[in-house]
Amino acid sequence: AQTVTQSQPEMSVQEAETVTLSCTYDTSESDYYLFWYKQPPSRQMILVIRQEAYKQQNATENRFSVNFQKAAKSFSLKISDSQLGDAAMYFCAYRSERGGADGLTFGKGTHLIIQP
Amino acid sequence: DAGVTQSPTHLIKTRGQHVTLRCSPISGHKSVSWYQQVLGQGPQFIFQYYEKEERGRGNFPDRFSARQFPNYSSELNVNALLLGDSALYLCASSLVLQGPPYEQYFGPGTRLTVT
DSSP: OOEEEOOOSEEEEETTSOEEEOOEEEOSOSSEEEEEEEEOTTOOOEEEEEEETTOOSOOEETTEEEEEETTTTEEEEEEOSOOGGGOEEEEEEEEETTOGGGOEEEOOOEEEEEEO | OOOOEEEOSEEEEOTTOOEEEEEEOOTTOOEEEEEEEOTTSOOEEEEEEETTEEEEEOSOOTTEEEEEOTTSOEEEEEOSOOGGGOEEEEEEEESOSSSSOOOOEEOOOEEEEEO
8 A cells, every 4th residue: 555654744934935845655556646735724625736657857836846756755845935825734645547446645744834 | 617515514413323425526527536534634535436436445434435426426424423533524526537637626625523
């Protein structure tokens, strides 16, 4: 079974600064997909960014980018120019290429605090 | 377009009772998944349904069951509620079961409190 580990229960960053959230995972599969989801106090999980394991290029979505290291099984999220609205729980998630049989496997999350 | 909707938003039940949670996926999405999120933890996969058939099941007891209707909406049922079933129950929809696009889109959740 796959596991996802987020070793930072909480991170704090000054507004406009850059922060990196860590995620490692364990799998025996070669094809899979990785995601970062954001969950604000409203509880709705919002997809932030996606990475396909077969792509070497790191995904980027505006101020959000990832550092995907397949050999190290590492998938960190970098948030540039942090904004107050970025404050939330961030979850790293893994999905097998086999599809939905196992659903998404989530880490325990990192609580991101933005200091004004 | 409307996103994933769930009802009710919040409910309180007593141990031993039964509960039904409902989910409507994004229009055009044929797959619905259910997750349980206990306070302070990441969501845990319960079920995935596609075209009205169960396609995946997580490590949950048989007290948990679900179904998907012809309009692709879904119900999650939990029998003989335990205190430990208190959690946020999230529904997610996706366009297909396998292949791109791979994202699952989540609803706002139903907060279940068992007393």
